[in-house]
Amino acid sequence: MQIFRPAVRPNARLSATIASVVAGAVALGAMLASPPARAEEAAPIDEIGISAQPVNDDGPIRTRFDYQIGPGQSLEDGYNVSNRGTAAQTFSVFATDAFNTDEGAFSLLDTGVAPTDAGAWVSFSGEPSVQVTLQPGESTTIPFTMRVPDDATPGDHAGGLVASVQSPDGQVIVDRRLGTRLYVRVPGDLQPNLSIAGISASYTPNVNPFAGETTITYTVRNAGNVALSGDLKAEVRGLFGIPLAAPVQEELSEMLPGSTRTVTTTISGVGQWVYLNPLVTVYPRVDETAPNPGPLLSVSRDTVVFAVPWLLLGLILLALLVWGGLRLSRRRNDARAKEWMEHAEAEARRKAETERESVSAGSGA
Structure with missing residues (x-):
């Protein structure tokens, strides 16, 4: 932010x-x-600029901190902080815990909120935070210690290292923060487990009975102790598992252990085939920089929706009524024609009989 x-x-x-x-x-x-x-x-104009990243000496470039440490163990590392602004700034560097927002984003606790997990395992010369003043363009490496408590549970523990600069903006103090992800894998009984906690579906018909939409809403839960992302696949099947529309695939961003996320997917081009079987499948995976937690199993869940083609059935019923009416009318006409023919034949026979009787009477006379 620029201050004029x-x-x-x-x-x-x-x-x-x-x-x-x-x-x-x-x-x-x-x-x-x-x-x-x-x-x-x-x-x-004084511009505030922050740059912070893991120290990359001679090893591969790191964009986040990834550790695999057992309970009671510790290690040393460094955080490189740079002042990219135009004025001297005092940076506060500390660690905190991470969580997933309702939208699924990776986020860190607010400044001033005490961490209780991985963020609490980081110290700077025995202190939870450190301050350093840097001139414009100046950088420094801040060493820190990561120590895992003796009672740490197996699995992934997520947090972040934060470089913060607070500056006044009118009557408000603005806290500008730049965070770097921090993951700690504690060995033990690893349980990578993405599950589908609930699923529901609804159908929206179209004038075209073969162009409706099926909306599927489901909740994905990370019920294990390993941070997982994945791929989602939603589809609609009919009787005997016959696909009724093209499946929809999307990416599931990383979910930390214990987090949940509600996903809504709409599948177009679904016909009104009465029996619809919406199905979702989650294919879990881990970040390419994270240690391998073992086999990752996909999980599926489905539900049932009935999509009755009322409009089509109404048209068919109307057609049947018209056909039935025409058939009934034809039968009545045929019956009347038959009656008329029988009447005409009877009249003809009566007249013929009358004529014969007249002729016979004339001959006798």
């Missing part, structure tokens, strides 16, 4: 009036000796 210092500008109009009065009262040389009114140059 306003320049001081004299009142130009008042200065001009005074200069005119002096010019009328004294000699021309005295007037020429009067300095013109001008604005002072703006003060330089």
